[in-house]
Amino acid sequence: MTRKKMIYAANVADTDLATGNELSQKLKVFCDAQGEDTNMVLVSAQVEAELVELDNDEKLEFLESLGITSLDDCGLRALVREAYNILSLQTYYTSGPTETRxxxxxxxxxxxxAAGVIHNDFEKGFIRAETMSYDDLVATGSEAECKAKGLLRSEGKEYEVQEGDVILFRFNV
Structure with a gap:
């Protein structure tokens, strides 16, 4: 019999978000005993509701007051990240003059x-993928700067897309 991968989301009080509470700690022990296909994420619905009302600087300040050092370390973001991890998913980006996706x-x-996710013609007529990392793009500020610094790569059909790649697909159909 096969086991399905599981994620448990433990809704805790805001004061317990950093370390959990007695029940969430018991759930963590249970999840650990199940093996690597069972994980737990702490979430505070109360904190999530409050975060919606704050700008990014205020969010970080609020979370730091609760013992959380990063937006990615808690709540819904952590739950989505864990879901991607357990399902072996990743994200890449495309960007044009009016839209980044x-x-x-x-x-x-x-x-x-990956090109075929956008449109099957992209996959059929694939020529190459002009690729840069998200971190490089943010650090340099533009595609032109990435290109000038040699950070824009031309990748072929065997290139394995990496988490956070920003890609312009070249194709001909």
Whole structure:
């Protein structure tokens, strides 16, 4: 018999978000005993409701007062990240003059497969993927700067798309 991968979300009080409470700690012990396919994430619905009302600086300050050092370390973001992890998913981005979009693909997908998520013609007529990392793009501030610094790569059909890649697909159909 096969086991399904599981994520338990433990809703705790705001004061328990950093370390959990007695019940969430028992749930963590249970999850750990189940193996790597069972994980737990702490979430505070109360904190999530309050975060919606705050700007990013206020969010960080609020979370730090609760013992959380990063927006990615708690709540819904942690739950989504864990879901992606347990399902072996990752995100890549496309960006144009009017829109930037995130695309979800499986880990280990090759560039043509990733292009096919946008449109099957992109996969059929794949030529290459002009690729840079999200972190490089943010650090340099533009695609042109990435290119000038040699951070824009031309990848072929065997390129395995990485988490956070920003890609411009070249194709011909």
């Amino acid at each position: 995130a695309w979800t693909i499986g880990k280990g997908w090759k560039a043509p497969q």
